[in-house]
Amino acid sequence: MDNIAGRKPALIVVTHVTVAFIVLLWLIPTVGLFVSSFRDRDAISASGWWLAPFSTEQTFRGRGNVEDVTQDGDLFVLTGNAFNDPEIESAFPNREGTIAGFGNSGRSPGEYPPGAVADLGDGESLIMERNGDYIFTVTEDPGDRGPRFYINAVTPPSFTLDNYRTVLTAGGMGQAFINTLTVTVPTTIIPILMAAFAAYALAWMDFRGRAWLIAAVIGLLVVPLQLALVPMLQLHYNLGIGQSFLGIWLAHSAFGQPLAVYLLRNYMIGLPRDIIESARVDGGTDFQIFMKIILPLSFPALAAFAIFQFLWTWNDLLIAKVFLPSSEEAKVMTVKIADDLLGSRGGDWGILAAAAFVSISIPLLVFFTLQRYLVRGLLAGSVK
């Protein structure tokens, strides 16, 4: 349609800008999470994630160097470099940095500009250069604990994998990841097979009540799962399944049926009639036709449903909360994040971000690699 007359160049520019703006708006939240997951606690509280690629001013504290003390009358003079201080050096890999201000109180850490002489009273003073060299003069013998000083220093951007390490080892997310996988894989594979047979019957086999059954499946597509929670959990307990992985496998497999049957039937009914009828004429039984012709030809629809079901079971919180035990070792990632991390680690944003990213990484991977099938499945489900 680009070649149609009547398209104004100004409008095209506006379109480009608008779309770019919307895309940016849509990406910002996720990018914020992604960037934050690589920043440690101090970096997150010191500056917004949007400043993460830039150098920022941060406050550090250290102690006067007691290995280089000279006595000058009543005074003790400590010399050293702030960036060699054991409490500071970790943030400056080359032990080099730029002082933006210094002081001796935590309340106003950057009180004096570099190069200035801070008169601390009683003849005590602190002089610090831009490169961190300082001369600290005090009245008491510091012994082996030097006096406190504070600096504001420009720190290079720093990124770390520590959040991920913490989340995967100590936070219990590793176990939760495995649990999610345990819930997801069987409940993606098993319902497809069940639904494929049913969809074939509803698409290509003639029997009384077929239209009625199709209508029922379409009706069941919208039944809220909330209804199933209480009675089915009760039934699971009566059957001795209780809250367990077996229970959630059964529940997810059943809840996936309406969509699976609906999608697969819509696809199968579109397969060429000739192939199926000539196979029948050649003496093929329904079972053979299904296994040898329909199933291979329906691959795109099977893939589409598999992606849906995978994303839905991976991302589900409701069913997991109800049908799985609430003990620590059975928690899936969504439950872990919603119930544990948001509560106990509410303030630890780096850990939260890393946990969230661990949980959304696999769905995103599936999404970007298999998007084609996903779109096709969506269209089969809603546009006719």
Add this chain to the structure above:
Amino acid sequence: MNPIFQGLITIAIGVGGIFLYFIASNAFLDKVLFPAKGPNTSRNINRANTIRPWLFMAPTIIALSLYLVYPVIGSFYRSLFNRSGADFIGFTNYTTMFASSEFRTAFFNNVLWALVVPSVSTFLGLLIAQLTDKLRWGNIAKSLIFMPMAISFVGASLIWKFVYAIDPELGVINALRVNLFGAAPLDVLQVAFWNNIFLMVILIWVQTGFAMVILSAALRGIPEETIEAAIIDGANPFQVFFKIQVPQVTNTIIVVFTTTTILVLKVFDIVYAMTGGNFNTQILPSYMMQFMFRDDGRATAVAIVIMLIVTPVMVQNIRQARAEMR
């Protein structure tokens, strides 16, 4: 036992069992019950073919009736009993519920959700579908806007917790407030009424991609001649869009709108993770979860209310599907 190992065994048993069921039941039907030989060959074949569809559908029908049909009755039945399930109390759970102000808040909020989220996401989806259609990098743009679809509602909530954070060094909203307007930072999730809108934004962010993908396909399916004719007649791009293209995708717009509405009535994750229903942000699904495991009678009563709200859509869907089949 290790859950992974257990999972692998389940896959093997599940997949193998289902295959075995189909193979064995087919063989039983053809070889034992109605063998295609002997004096009644043709009658036997006919009988086998009458039964076969039901064999194919049996696992699905059992699963559906047990997990989706029975619960409608089971939930209603349970909602007539008290907390312990021992005493029949008629509609007391419903009357208590309708009398509680929290239920009314949840109901009102849910109506708001059901109006705002589908309208905004369908409108934005339509707009983006139309805009990206013209661009060479349109597919990349679409893919990025579609991406939140893959993220769990819990993940999306967490992502937006960052956006809404009070700390202006963390939350984009408050950073803009403080740095651009010089206002004091503010917890947007506690601002009365508007906090509901801020929660809806999360679902809109997730759902717009869905609307966009479907409407984009529908827009492409419009016959080009209608658009060309309108342009030749001197219609400007806005007229082409609103008077030629949109009317031709009305049906798809309705489908997208109702699908999103149904979704809105199911999603409890966002409210649960963001506010826990505090600050007057309760909606019915999260309201139900408050009673889950505590008072099953009241929990099922809420579920039945949700079911009643969904029923008109369900009836409409069935009616439309039956009309299309004829």
